Amino acid sequence: MTxxxxxxxxxxxKEPRPGRVKTRLTPxxxxGEAAGLAEAALADTLDVVARTPARRRVLVLDGTPGHWLPAGIEVVPQCAGGLDERLAAAFAGCDGPALLIGMDTPQVTPELLTVDFDDCDAYFGPAEDGGFWALGLAEPDPALLRGVPMSVPETGAVQRRRLSGLRVRELPPLRDVDTAYDAPLVAAAAPGGRFAARLxxxxAAHR
Structure with missing residues (x-):
């Protein structure tokens, strides 16, 4: 038995609405096109999460769910405050081991998200821009995230230092979709996905 x-x-x-997501893709x-790319990236990400073995699958959402939400995923609203507070609150809502990712890495796979905390306390997935794409905690502690400066080049380094003293497993670095430069590189890493097709x-339309 599995x-x-x-x-x-x-x-x-974030709900993929024009003007609210992926603003660094414009121009x-x-x-509207940037929101479409964000929707495709989110749909790819949620599809992978839905196919990954887990006790719970939770979308912590700023906005309203749409047709892109697959079955089997709970939706809870994001709290107010900075991104560090919102990430901390997401972990605070868990009563056991948790792995958190964003919507910016549609190239993620079920293999990357299948984690085992039997012999470690944390997982850390660095992003190529200096941030992080994944953070896993065997015992979710919101204090490990509060006060970490977000969306700056040293975000990942500061968050990784917060894990000092814990047994940490490193996940492979991935590239976030933040800019038009990132988009084709991420699409090439997942050529069969919705994001690659939308891009x-x-x-082609812009040529």
């Missing part, structure tokens, strides 16, 4: 991991998978995301893309259509 044992379901006792891990909660968390995805923190060259319009706000290909938009790129």
């Amino acid at each position: 044992t379901v991991p006792s891990v909660t998978l968390l995805v923190i995301a 060259p893309f319009t706000p 290909a259509r938009l790129t």
Whole structure:
């Protein structure tokens, strides 16, 4: 009999609405096109989460769920405050081991998200821009995130230092989709996904 991991998978995301998401993609893309790319990235991410063994799968959402939400994923609202507070609150809602990711890495796979805390206390996935794409905690402690400066080049280094003293497993670095430069590189890492298909259509339209 297959044992379901006792891990909660968390995805923190914004509703993909024009002007609210992926604003650094404009230009060259319009706000509507950027929101479409964000929706595709979110849909790819949630599809992977839905296919990954877990005890719970939770979308921590700023906004309203749409047609892109697959079955089997709970939705809880984000709290107010900075990103560090919102990440901390996401972990605070867990009663056991949890792994948190964002909506910016549609190239993620079920293999990367299948984690085992039997012989470690934390997982850390660095992002190529200096941030982090994944953080896992065997015993979720919101204090490990509060006060970490977010969306700056040293975000990942500061968060990694917060884990000192814990047994940490490193996940492979991944690239976030933040800018138009990032988009084709991420699409190439997951050529069969919705994000890659949406980007290909938009790129062709812009020629």
